[in-house]
Amino acid sequence: MENKNRITSxxxxxxxxxxxxxxxxxxxxxxxxxxxxxGLGIIGSGSMYPEVLDEQIxxxxxxxxxxxGVNLPMLYPDIDKHIETIIKHKVPIVFTSAGNPKxxxxxxxxxxxxxxHVVSSLKFALKAxxxxxxxxxxxxxxxxxxxGRDETTTMCLIPLVAAxxxxxxxxxxxxxTGRGMLAAMNLGADAVQIGSRFIATPESSxxxxxxxxxxxxxxxxTQLTLKELTPVRLIKNEFYQKVEKAYESGAxxxxxxxxxxxxxxxKGMFEGDLTEGELEVGQISGIIKEIKPAAEIVAExxxxxxxxxxxxxxxxxxx
Ligand code: NDP
Numbered sequence: 001m002e003n004k005n006r007i008t009s010x011x012x013x014x015x016x017x018x019x020x021x022x023x024x025x026x027x028x029x030x031x032x033x034x035x036x037x038x039g040l041g042i043i044g045s046g047s048m049y050p051e052v053l054d055e056q057i058x059x060x061x062x063x064x065x066x067x068x069g070v071n072l073p074m075l076y077p078d079i080d081k082h083i084e085t086i087i088k089h090k091v092p093i094v095f096t097s098a099g100n101p102k103x104x105x106x107x108x109x110x111x112x113x114x115x116x117h118v119v120s121s122l123k124f125a126l127k128a129x130x131x132x133x134x135x136x137x138x139x140x141x142x143x144x145x146x147x148g149r150d151e152t153t154t155m156c157l158i159p160l161v162a163a164x165x166x167x168x169x170x171x172x173x174x175x176x177t178g179r180g181m182l183a184a185m186n187l188g189a190d191a192v193q194i195g196s197r198f199i200a201t202p203e204s205s206x207x208x209x210x211x212x213x214x215x216x217x218x219x220x221x222t223q224l225t226l227k228e229l230t231p232v233r234l235i236k237n238e239f240y241q242k243v244e245k246a247y248e249s250g251a252x253x254x255x256x257x258x259x260x261x262x263x264x265x266x267k268g269m270f271e272g273d274l275t276e277g278e279l280e281v282g283q284i285s286g287i288i289k290e291i292k293p294a295a296e297i298v299a300e301x302x303x304x305x306x307x308x309x310x311x312x313x314x315x316x317x318x319x
Contacts, residue, residue, distance in 0.1 A: 006168040007191035010134060011093060012067050014038030017298055020195030021071020021095055023047035024270040027205040028056045030198060032063035033294035042095060046073040050081035057089045067092050074099020087111045098146055101131040120148025125161045135168040137193050142174030144196050144233050144282035147224055162188025176284040178304025196282040201294045207272030210279060211291055219286035228253050235279035
C-alpha cells in the first residue's frame with residue numbers, strides 16, 4: 001500500500017521521519033541508517049571541512065540507494081565549497097539553516113535540488129517560503145543546538161506556522177517519540193525532524209562519553225544560552241556553569257566570545273570532553289534512556305505513533 005503525504009512525496013521516502021543534521025553527530029553512518037529505515041537521513045556538514053563532506057557523501061551513497069540530505073548551516077565559513085560538493089555529487093535534498101534562505105535557494109534549485117530551510121518563527125517561515133524553498137522546518141525552543149532568540153515552543157510555533165504556510169511543514173524541537181510525532185502532526189505538521197534521539201545510536205559519530213551523557217541527562221538538564229552570540233541549547237556541564245558565572249559578573253559580548261573560544265562543540269561532542277566541551281542536545285534528552293540502532297528507533301516511533309492513533313478511538317478522547 002502506498003502511504004503518501006506532502007513530505008513523503010517531496011522527498012520520495014516511506015515515513016515522514018527526518019533525522020536532523022547535527023554537527024559532529026551525524027555523518028554518513030547515521031544518515032544512511034535512517035534513510036535505509038525509510039526516513040530521511042541527513043549529513044550535518046557544519047563541522048566538516050570540504051574534503052570531509054566530499055568523502056562523507058560518497059560513503060553515504062555507497063551505504064544507501066535511498067534519498068538522503070545534507071544540512072548546511074549558512075554560517076559555515078567555506079559554504080561555496082560545500083555547495084559545489086553537493087552539486088557535484090547530485091545530493092537530492094539540502095536543509096539550509098542559520099542564515100538568509102534567499103542567498104542559495106535559487107542556485108540550489110536550478111541544479112534540481114530540493115531545498116528546505118530551518119526557522120524558529122512564523123516571520124522567517126514566510127520569508128523562506130517567499131525565497132522559494134520547497135518546505136520549512138519550524139524548530140521550537142526545546143531543540144538542541146542553535147536555536148531562535150524568541151523562545152517560542154514547538155507547541156505554539158507549529159500551529160502558528162501551519163495556519164499561514166502554504167508549502168509543507170516539518171516540526172522540530174522536543175520530538176523523540178511516536179506520541180510526540182502524532183502531537184506535532186495534529187498541530188499541523190506534515191512530518192517531524194528528530195535530532196537528540198538519534199545521537200543515542202551506535203551509528204552516530206558522537207563520542208561515546210557524549211552519548212552516555214545524553215541518556216543520563218535529567219529533565220531540566222539543558223539550557224538555552226549565549227543569546228548574545230548564537231543562541232544554543234546545551235547540557236549544564238562545567239563549561240555551562242562558567243558561562244553562568246560570566247553572566248553574573250556582567251560579561252560583555254567580547255568576554256563571552258573569549259570564554260566560548262573556538263572548537264568547543266568538537267571538544268565536547270566529538271572528543272568527549274564533558275567538562276570543557278559544548279554538549280548540544282534538546283530537552284527531550286530527559287526521556288532518552290538507551291542507546292539503540294537508528295532503524296530500531298524509527299520502528300519504535302512508528303509503532304507508538306500507530307498505537308497512539310488507535311488510542312484516539314477510546315473513551316478518553318470521546319467527548
Ligand atoms: P567554531 O568556530 O567554534 O569552530 C569551528 C569548528 O568547525 C572547528 O571544530 C573546526 O574543526 C570545524 N570546521 C569544519 N570545517 C571548517 C572550516 N572550513 N573552517 C573552519 N572550521 C571548520 O564553530 P562551532 O564548532 O561552534 O560551529 C561549527 C559550525 O557548525 C558552524 O558552521 C555553525 O554554524 C554550525 N553549527 C550548527 C549548529 C546547529 O544547530 N545546526 C549548532 C552549532 C554549530 P577543527 O577543530 O578540526 O579545526
